Amino acid sequence: MTMIDFDVVVIGAGPAGMSAAIAASDEKVSVLLLDRNTELGGILPQCIHAGFGARRFKEDLPGPLYAHRLIEELKKRPVEVWLDSFVLDVSPSRKVTVLSKRGYEEIQARSIVLAMGCRERTRAQLKIPGTHPAGVYTAGTVQRMINREGWMPGKRFVILGSGDIGMIMARRITLEGGEVVRVLEALPFLTGLRRNYVQCLQDFGIELFLSRTITRIDGYERVEGVEVAPVDENLCPDFSQKEYIPCDTVVLSVGLIPENELSRKMGVVLDPFTGGPVVDQYSQTSVYGVFAAGNVVQIYDLVDDVSDHGALAGRYAACFARSLLQWQTPSLAFSWKAPLRSVVPQRILLQEMEENGLEVFCRVSRLLEHECRLVLRSDETVYYEKKLPFMRPAEMVACRLDKGILQQWKTHPPQRLQWEVV
Amino acid sequence: MENSSSSEASVGSGMTKSIYCLRCPRGCLLQVEEEGEQIVVSGNACKLGEAFALQEIRSPRRLFTSSLCVRGGTVPVVSVMSSQPILRDDIPRWVELCRTLEVEAPVVPEMCVAKNPFGDGIDLITTWYVERDNDAENQGR
Numbered sequence: 001m002t003m004i005d006f007d008v009v010v011i012g013a014g015p016a017g018m019s020a021a022i023a024a025s026d027e028k029v030s031v032l033l034l035d036r037n038t039e040l041g042g043i044l045p046q047c048i049h050a051g052f053g054a055r056r057f058k059e060d061l062p063g064p065l066y067a068h069r070l071i072e073e074l075k076k077r078p079v080e081v082w083l084d085s086f087v088l089d090v091s092p093s094r095k096v097t098v099l100s101k102r103g104y105e106e107i108q109a110r111s112i113v114l115a116m117g118c119r120e121r122t123r124a125q126l127k128i129p130g131t132h133p134a135g136v137y138t139a140g141t142v143q144r145m146i147n148r149e150g151w152m153p154g155k156r157f158v159i160l161g162s163g164d165i166g167m168i169m170a171r172r173i174t175l176e177g178g179e180v181v182r183v184l185e186a187l188p189f190l191t192g193l194r195r196n197y198v199q200c201l202q203d204f205g206i207e208l209f210l211s212r213t214i215t216r217i218d219g220y221e222r223v224e225g226v227e228v229a230p231v232d233e234n235l236c237p238d239f240s241q242k243e244y245i246p247c248d249t250v251v252l253s254v255g256l257i258p259e260n261e262l263s264r265k266m267g268v269v270l271d272p273f274t275g276g277p278v279v280d281q282y283s284q285t286s287v288y289g290v291f292a293a294g295n296v297v298q299i300y301d302l303v304d305d306v307s308d309h310g311a312l313a314g315r316y317a318a319c320f321a322r323s324l325l326q327w328q329t330p331s332l333a334f335s336w337k338a339p340l341r342s343v344v345p346q347r348i349l350l351q352e353m354e355e356n357g358l359e360v361f362c363r364v365s366r367l368l369e370h371e372c373r374l375v376l377r378s379d380e381t382v383y384y385e386k387k388l389p390f391m392r393p394a395e396m397v398a399c400r401l402d403k404g405i406l407q408q409w410k411t412h413p414p415q416r417l418q419w420e421v422v
Numbered sequence: 423m424e425n426s427s428s429s430e431a432s433v434g435s436g437m438t439k440s441i442y443c444l445r446c447p448r449g450c451l452l453q454v455e456e457e458g459e460q461i462v463v464s465g466n467a468c469k470l471g472e473a474f475a476l477q478e479i480r481s482p483r484r485l486f487t488s489s490l491c492v493r494g495g496t497v498p499v500v501s502v503m504s505s506q507p508i509l510r511d512d513i514p515r516w517v518e519l520c521r522t523l524e525v526e527a528p529v530v531p532e533m534c535v536a537k538n539p540f541g542d543g544i545d546l547i548t549t550w551y552v553e554r555d556n557d558a559e560n561q562g563r
Binding site: 194 | 491503
């Protein structure tokens with residue numbers, strides 16, 4: 001078997017992977033983009049609703065067009081694209097094993113960008129009691145059935161979860177002639193973006209029930225109905241107020257999990273809160289020469305952030321492949337206190353290279369509907385401060401640390417760096 | 423949600439309306455005060471918010487997206503969008519239109535499938551590719 005050599009191998013051709021391939025190719029290295037699907041774009045082609053690209057392309061685009069714009073960019077560059085190619089394994093020495101119609105191939109990469117994205121949480125992870133009939137789908141599956149395969153999976157829908165895809169599918173189902181009888185959210189607040197609430201639920205008169213969940217799914221071959229009950233702040237259902245709602249389809253929109261089977265097999269250290277690899281500001285994971293980008297690292301709210309992160313990872317993966325950077329320098333780690341749930345990047349590498357400052361994404365675990373101050377400090381020294389009118393779990397906060405702070409850390413390394421909300 | 427937004431709306435004078443800005447994902451809560459002919463907008467973080475509030479009060483518009491049937495393609499449907507935001511009240515008309523239209527594969531993005539169907543200068547355009555399915559054609563013969 002012949003070994004094929006590439007400078008950068010990108011796994012996954014969604015927005016993060018395509019952006020990474022584009023950015024890496026711009027650094028004049030050879031790039032291979034791999035995807036198990038038969039087309040480029042990842043999940044974007046089935047997200048036919050508008051709302052993508054406000055920042056990157058300065059226009060309101062539907063998902064497929066956003067992917068199309070990236071594909072056009074990709075086509076201008078000498079990037080090798082292999083579709084219908086499944087990555088079986090990546091070794092810590094950066095040997096990628098690929099299975100495709102051509103057979104089994106091994107590729108030696110100088111650096112790797114992981115951009116596998118995420119998948120949806122399913123009924124199994126929610127542990128909803130009841131029978132196991134047909135008709136319980138995740139929102140993305142329903143989206144695929146309606147938007148790509150062209151058929152309706154049911155007539156009367158109950159949607160659990162107020163995630164973005166769930167709300168968007170409520171509108172889509174209504175427009176395609178289905179009936180959405182309930183949208184339920186177990187938490188006391190909206191988990192998706194507000195604009196989706198307005199234009200998907202409010203516009204169509206679909207009511208959202210907060211602090212309510214499905215406590216049982218009923219049906220023999222097909223879903224016949226669900227039992228719904230209000231929940232308290234600990235998510236314990238109050239069965240005295242339960243009601244029974246006849247329906248034939250249950251749609252779950254209850255969050256996403258980064259897809260890290262490959263990373264785990266390779267020994268990449270994962271962050272238990274984000275579910276993705278621990279990365280530094282160059283998106284390098286704990287494995288030397290392996291970078292990660294987009295939703296595989298953490299679940300982003302916006303595709304623009306995913307693309308930007310992909311471009312960043314692609315650029316530095318190319319720098320790594322050209323041995324322009326020394327990566328062994330000791331790093332600093334961020335820590336954070338509740339109500340902060342996650343901070344990405346988790347580590348900071350200090351080294352001699354041109355710095356543009358860095359972007360840190362913070363997410364809170366509960367609703368803070370009052371003025372908050374997000375602070376980065378080391379004991380008494382405050383390095384960064386941001387005033388916010390509110391903090392919501394649905395909306396990630398981006399903080400830009402400038403070049404000066406990194407310079408300061410190089411000469412005076414802080415004892416510990418902690419993010420806090422005060 | 424319904425309750426919280428209406429209670430926010432009742433704060434201040436009776437003519438104040440609270441709406442969420444849809445122009446970007448930030449989703450500012452706008453306070454719109456109508457004083458006769460004049461409309462005062464507050465709570466917006468950028469200029470887009472003001473323009474949005476004026477439009478939303480007078481005639482709300484939404485970008486319309488849906489899908490059409492494709493004949494002879496590798497997949498049965500292709501996604502489409504309106505070339506500009508359409509009036510919110512027009513959405514049912516556009517849905518009906520999409521139900522009646524059918525396009526022939528191959529389809530490429532940004533191809534016009536219905537030119538100015540309702541006389542308001544807004545077209546229906548495709549947003550994705552569909553390749554022609556040559557296998558299915560051969561089998562059919």
